[in-house]
Amino acid sequence: MTTTQGQQRPVGQLVDGRYLIVGKIAEGGMASVYQARDQRLGRQVALKIMHAQLAQGPHAQEYIERFHREARSAAAVSNPHIVPVYDTGTYDGRSYLIMELIQGVTLRQELDSHKTFSVHETLVILTQILEGLAAAHEARVIHRDIKPENIMITRHGQIKITDFGLAKATSQETLSATGMLLGTASYLAPEMIEDNISSPQSDLYSLGIVGWEMLTGHTPFSSANPVTVVFKHVHDDVPTLESVDPRIPHPVSEFIASLVERDPRRRPENGFEALRQIRVVSHQVSPEQGAIRLSPRPATASSSSPSSSPSSLSSPDSSYAPIPATPGRTGKPTIRQVPQKTKPSDLPSFLADSSSGEKTLPAPLPPVSPAEQRAKEENRTKALPQEKPKKKHQARLLILAGILALFMAIAGLTWFLVGPGSYYVLPYSPGASCVTDPASSNQTCSIRGIDFRSYKTTLDQEGIPYHVIYAFDDTIPAGKIVSANHETLGSHINKRHDSLKITVSKGVRMLTIPSDIATATSAHGKKPLETLKKLGFTRIIHHPSQDEYSLTVPRGAVTSIDPKPGSRIKHNAPVTVVLSLGQKDVAMPSIIGLEWSQAQPMLAQARLQVTVKRVYSSDIAKDHVISASAQAGAQLHWNDKVTVTVSLGPLTVTVPDVTGMSYGEAKKKLEDLGFTVTRKTGFGLGDTVIDQSLESGMKVPVDQLDSDKGTIELTTGLFSFGF
Structure with missing residues (x-):
């Protein structure tokens, strides 16, 4: 099968011998999605396959990596609110993903249909999204493209996050190696735009914009030009929902405002913290407030929904359609009072009535003029029957009823201000450590040492707000509660003037001894003791009396350290350090006149060169x-x-053997060496030297050659005629 044929007639094709394509679901700018049947497991799945022109284009590697990133990111998170990826591979030269088949619609489709959501519906949807993001953030995965198009609503009302194609691990510093800006303009966090950096707080900013849009029917910054939208996200604060319509409950407006803070440090830390906050907010919203639904503002020529602007600034997926203006509406948001028909089969229970599929609120009464109002009042007064004189016991009953109502009001006010309604009760945990007082047999249980994750669930269920800080602790294991401003379980926390502050252990602080601390010229090696203290080591063992002189290590540098450099240990583990005293001061030994064999060890002991x-x-x-x-x-x-100058002794000349030579030859040789030559005759014939006064081989000091010691007498024959 050729690539063209595969693109034109994919239905009926078997991918990798396993996935039978049944029908087409959707077409995007980057990939097509098909319904397929897993022949091996007998289940229906969604097959997402990349377009051939992208798989073979100049940026093919980038798109393929995005496909693989989506698979890795989704596989790293296991949560019912995240669409799982079952398999991945290559088919006909194009990458594909096998995902769960979702029967439902996207949040964008619901926004296009309903325009706005009620406060209650918004909180329900955002809570489920945060449950998915909390799991992703715990797995160190950041989605980076939270928007209505990537939020699925199943027929059963379950929310699922999809499209992790732009996701990254929290260990990465920037959005991409090339610095390319990815994501949707209307939902991008300022730090993603300005600094090219994303974090869990970036996902929360995008989610805050989604919530803002669900309640108002439009995003806070609207423009036909995405660059204008990006500029406003960086330089303008998102308006509060209460400023759009004062009927939005204050806790809801405040929560959304915390998500869309321009400074990420002022947003919740991650999905878990935001999930905890929205659960508290949900308890604070009354049913009447939850039913509030705003009408969207009319579309104008200068504004557009996020769908009418490109879905990303540099993403290959850029399909969109404008939202048409609604005639007859004013710009001021009002509670919707007209029937809204939807399809029950396509909506969850909180979006559609189970019987009729309609969600209807009372229609407003037609306006009445003052004259008509007075006439109606007069007619109503005439039509009322004349009351009979009241009896005395009826008056007494009214007085008693008033007293009872006043008593109940006072009791209710007392309950709320100083009674059980004024405080939270710190709940008990099965893992708490308890102490029994022998005298009173009363048992006191402490929050210290309780596993925070399990206790967090209890606090969330009880609706108790809390603030968490994480700190290292030498005795409490990681994840356990170290302390709190209210530690006794069962103690009261004033709802108006107090809050629960919890410190959770990060475990014993682990530190690494710098690998270059023993290098005297390195930044860490110049001041090793100060370096270890700054790093947080608390048991540095250094005895100056044990420091040692060194020929090679400068004064103050490390000569030995235990554990060795590069070791990772607890901050309170002992670190023994020996420092150099530098080169030792010595006195020059007295060696003049000594034999060299005696002087040499004296110099060696002084460590002199x-x-x-x-x-x-x-x-x-x-x-x-x-x-x-x-x-x-x-x-x-x-x-x-x-x-050191050492004597070689005196300079000497060796007396040669000149016997047998002629007298002339012998004399010349000896005089050349510096000797003085004299002659005597003896018994013999000829001019031959028969004897010499100094034996051959004898050494005569040079400075003595001019003395008698340098005179040699040669004996020749009696009848010699030589000179």
Whole structure:
């Protein structure tokens, strides 16, 4: 099958020998979605397959990576509010994903149909979205593209988050390696636009815009130009919902405002914290407030819904359609009072009536003029029967009823101000540690040591607001409660003037000994003890008496450390440090006149670098020290350089053997060596030397050649005629 054929007639094709394409569900700018049947497991699935032109285009690798990222991100999170990815692969050269088949509609479709949602409906939907985001954030996954198009509503009313194609791990610093801006203009957080950085708070900002749109029918910043929208997100504060319509409950307006703060540090920390807050808000909204539904403002030429602007600034998916203006509506939001017909089969229970599929509120009465009103009042007065004189016991009953009502009002006010209605009761936890007083047998249980995640569920169920900080602790395991401003279970927390503040353990603080701390020239090695203290080590063992001199390590640097550099240990584990005292001060030893064999160990003990110079000397015996470059007792340091002059003894000349030579030859040879030659005759013939006064091989000092010791007498034959 060719690629073109696969694109034209995918229905009936078997992908990877397993997924039989049944029919087409949707077509997007990046991929097509089909309904398929998993032949192996016998279930219906959704098959999302990339367009061929993207898989083969110049940016193919980028789109393929986005596909793979969607699979990895969805697979990393297990939650009923996130559409799972079952499988991934390549079909006909194009990447595909196998996902859960969702029977329902997108939140965008519902917004296009209903325009606005009631306060109650909005809170229900946002709560389920936050349950999914909380799980994603716990798995260190940021969605980065929360918008109505990526929120699915099943036929049973369950909310599911889809399209993790732009998701990333929280360990990544920026949106993409190239700095490309991804996401939808109307829902982008300011830090994603301005700094190219996303965080869990970025998802919460996008969700806040979604909630704002669900209640008002439009996004806070609308423009036909997405660049204008982006500029407003960065530089303008999102208007509060109460400023749009004062009937929006204050807790709801305040919660949405906290999500859309421009500074991410002022938003909830993550999905878990926002989920806790919205549950508290839901308890604060009355049924009457929950039923409030605003009519959307009319569309204008200068405004458009998010659907009418490109869905992303650099994403390949950019399909949209404008929302038409609604004639006959004013710009002021009002409670909807006209029947709104929907299809019950397509909507969850909180969006459609189960019997008729209509959601109807009372229609307003027609206006009445003052004259007509007076006439009606007169007719009504005439039509009323004349009352009979009241009896005395009726008056007494009214007085008693008034007293009873006043008593009940006072009792209710007392209950709310100082009674059980004025405070929360810190709930009991099965994991709490309790102490029994032997005298009274009363049991006191503490919040300390309780697992926070399980206790958090209890607090949320009780509707008790709380604030959490995380801190390292040496004794309480990670995830357990270290302390609270109310620690005794069963104690009261004033609803108006107090709140529960909990400190949760992060476990024992773990630190790493810098790998370069033993390098004297490194930033950490220059001041090692100060470095360890700044890093948070609390048991640094250093005894100055154990510091040692070193030939190579500068003073104050590390000569040894235990544990070794690079070790990761608890902050309160002992770290033993020995520092260098530098090179030791020494005195030059007295070595003049000593044999070199005696002087050498004395110099070695002083750790001096010695250069030996050997010279002839007639005064100093051989191998004895003649002089040194430093005087005895001079102040030196280890490794200082010293030159020592050692005697080679006197310079000598060796007497040669000249017997057998002619007298002339012998005389010349000896005189060339510096000797003085004399002659005597002996018994013999010829001019040959028959004897010499100094034996051959004898050594004569050079400085003695001019003395008698340098005179050699040669004996020749009696009848010699030589000179």
